[in-house]
């Protein structure tokens with residue numbers, strides 16, 4: 663057991679420190695991979711550059727993602743260790759609202775982690791979780807990491823897949839299978855961000871609650887209106903706007919005394 667930090671409420675970085683503690687705790691329980699802690703650090707750095715807030719291009723992408731999930735015939739939410747540690751309840755609520763199935767999909771897969779991630783989702787209220795044990799019997803072609811193991815009832819046969827905190831290889835492989843891929847990734851330069859159909863460049867702790875709200879709101883629209891939202895969205899342009907937002911923010915900060 664590592665050293666536990668007592669975080670004073672008044673600490674300027676209290677929220678960020680709490681998230682770190684939650685991830686360290688989840689790593690000890692087998693939910694988060696060791697590399698998940700490193701990945702979080704990279705995410706934090708990008709979050710810092712954006713001011714740790716949801717920026718307008720992220721909200722725009724969130725609406726397009728919500729419309730895509732609502733229109734999907736067989737949507738799946740792929741859950742890895744960091745997602746299960748940071749936002750299990752939001753992932754479960756989103757799955758219920760869309761409705762979509764939840765599937766455990768791990769880069770660093772072993773039986774202990776599969777069970778730990780599935781249990782975290784069940785504790786958060788999930789009734790059904792795909793992709794563990796013998797149910798991960800299908801394979802994503804041309805993918806050699808453990809991420810290739812998927813559930814035939816889930817990712818393998820899905821049309822729209824939400825893959826938060828992803829590695830680039832699987833996004834590319836899923837695209838080759840003809841899937842529509844939505845990702846949440848704080849790094850607008852990552853291969854995943856650049857390859858997905860819709861990239862929400864935001865911290866998953868803000869992005870999932872926003873996505874929930876967007877699905878709730880857009881569910882009232884008809885099919886044509888939802889298709890219009892997706893057609894007006896261009897991922898390349900949105901990523902460019904994100905990068906320009908960071909540039910402008912840094913330029914403004916550099917000019918401050």
Ligand code: PTJ
Nearest residue numbers: 697698701702705742743768769770827847848849865866
């Ligand atoms: O649980 P597993 O075994 O599936 O492993 C998960 C990790 C995250 C270790 C694995 O997928 C991995 O190695 O991912 P990468 O290639 O490091 O990519 C993770 C991406 O997520 C990076 O671009 C980070 O900037 C981004 N990221 C990290 N934390 C957050 C985030 N994006 C949104 N919200 C975050 N909180």
